[in-house]
Amino acid sequence: MASATTDGFGHDTTTDEVLEGIDLSGKLALVTGASGGLGAETARALAARGAQVVLTARDLAKAGAAAQAIRDETGAQVEVEELELDSLASVRAFAQRFLSRHDALHLLVNNAGVMACPESKTQDGFELQFGTNHLGHFVLTNLLAPALLRAAPARIVSLSSRGHQQSPVRFDDLAFEKEPYDKWVAYGQSKTANVLFAVELERRLGGRGVHAYAVHPGVIPTDLSRHMAKEDFEHVRQRGGGKLQLKTVASGAATSVYAATAPELEGRGGLYLEDCHVAEIDDGSEARSGVRAYAVDPDAAKRLWTLSEELVGQVFDL
Numbered sequence: 001m002a003s004a005t006t007d008g009f010g011h012d013t014t015t016d017e018v019l020e021g022i023d024l025s026g027k028l029a030l031v032t033g034a035s036g037g038l039g040a041e042t043a044r045a046l047a048a049r050g051a052q053v054v055l056t057a058r059d060l061a062k063a064g065a066a067a068q069a070i071r072d073e074t075g076a077q078v079e080v081e082e083l084e085l086d087s088l089a090s091v092r093a094f095a096q097r098f099l100s101r102h103d104a105l106h107l108l109v110n111n112a113g114v115m116a117c118p119e120s121k122t123q124d125g126f127e128l129q130f131g132t133n134h135l136g137h138f139v140l141t142n143l144l145a146p147a148l149l150r151a152a153p154a155r156i157v158s159l160s161s162r163g164h165q166q167s168p169v170r171f172d173d174l175a176f177e178k179e180p181y182d183k184w185v186a187y188g189q190s191k192t193a194n195v196l197f198a199v200e201l202e203r204r205l206g207g208r209g210v211h212a213y214a215v216h217p218g219v220i221p222t223d224l225s226r227h228m229a230k231e232d233f234e235h236v237r238q239r240g241g242g243k244l245q246l247k248t249v250a251s252g253a254a255t256s257v258y259a260a261t262a263p264e265l266e267g268r269g270g271l272y273l274e275d276c277h278v279a280e281i282d283d284g285s286e287a288r289s290g291v292r293a294y295a296v297d298p299d300a301a302k303r304l305w306t307l308s309e310e311l312v313g314q315v316f317d318l
């Protein structure tokens with residue numbers, strides 16, 4: 001991918017600024033949860049640089065409108081596909097359809113997610129946030145790995161969150177069977193799982209030219225907050241040190257497209273990024289940024305992979 005410089009990239013950098021000078025023609029990108037929010041903007045920005053994009057969504061009417069807006073603006077080839085990440089049957093059916101149509105996948109952006117929802121389960125009986133945010137993408141990525149390997153160099157970007165700081169993966173009580181359900185702890189462990197997944201993907205695929213990244217996009221007003229009450233906004237504000245430094249959607253999606261394309265990331269991965277930079281490990285109690293050590297721990301990453309295989313009933317020998 002052509003040159004770009006990260007000089008000056010930061011909190012307010014936009015997708016188009018990150019991608020300036022980058023040519024994605026001939027590349028195929030798949031963005032999950034792309035009917036709105038960060039996913040739609042990520043797909044638009046990649047399409048604007050010449051990528052062919054596949055948008056996945058559970059609401060096809062909403063995604064169809066997002067796809068048409070991208071076609072109108074960029075002239076790019078845009079496909080819309082149904083994918084419910086809280087149903088492994090839907091994930092497997094989608095992967096089969098995708099692989100029957102496409103040999104190679106250059107960029108996979110695991111963007112879809114839910115946050116702080118009331119206690120609930122996926123269609124397969126997993127805690128909803130872990131099941132949707134991690135397990136759905138775990139199966140999807142593994143099933144699409146042959147196409148990523150054929151496209152190498154290729155990249156996998158998973159949307160994590162600073163919310164990962166609220167909990168490691170709770171291997172001894174993943175589904176809140178011992179402790180009462182806490183919607184923020186559940187979100188936190190699912191977002192830690194997104195980082196650990198990138199670490200283990202990198203170990204397994206990095207040597208073959210497929211690199212994996214986890215991203216904190218920032219704090220962006222989107223439909224993600226649909227389950228939040230007034231006191232939840234206060235909770236998020238306190239975690240941010242008493243203030244919410246909001247981003248626009250174009251700046252929120254910038255770190256995703258940075259992870260997907262930045263030339264300086266070529267050849268390395270297993271990294272957590274925020275504000276268009278690789279973040280440092282920070283375990284300080286006052287840490288407002290950075291990644292917790294437990295989220296990049298290689299042993300926890302291997303353990304999560306094995307546990308995820310057991311839960312979904314499928315071994316992925318990548």
Ligand SMILES: NC(=O)c1ccc[n+]([C@@H]2O[C@H](COP(=O)([O-])OP(=O)(O)OC[C@H]3O[C@@H](n4cnc5c(N)ncnc54)[C@H](OP(=O)(O)O)[C@@H]3O)[C@@H](O)[C@H]2O)c1
Pocket residue numbers: 032033034035036037038039057058059062083084085086087110111112113114115132159160161162163216217218219220221222223224225
């Ligand atoms: N916004 C923020 O401040 C923020 C901060 C940190 C991390 N993030 C992460 O960024 C990612 C994108 O979030 P966003 O802010 O753009 O939120 P959003 O506007 O709510 O977008 C989330 C997308 O995920 C889709 N989705 C949810 N559950 C799904 C399921 N079971 N199957 C398939 N698709 C599903 C939604 O589809 P529907 O439209 O059908 O619901 C939507 O398209 C998430 O992973 C989130 O955790 C966001």
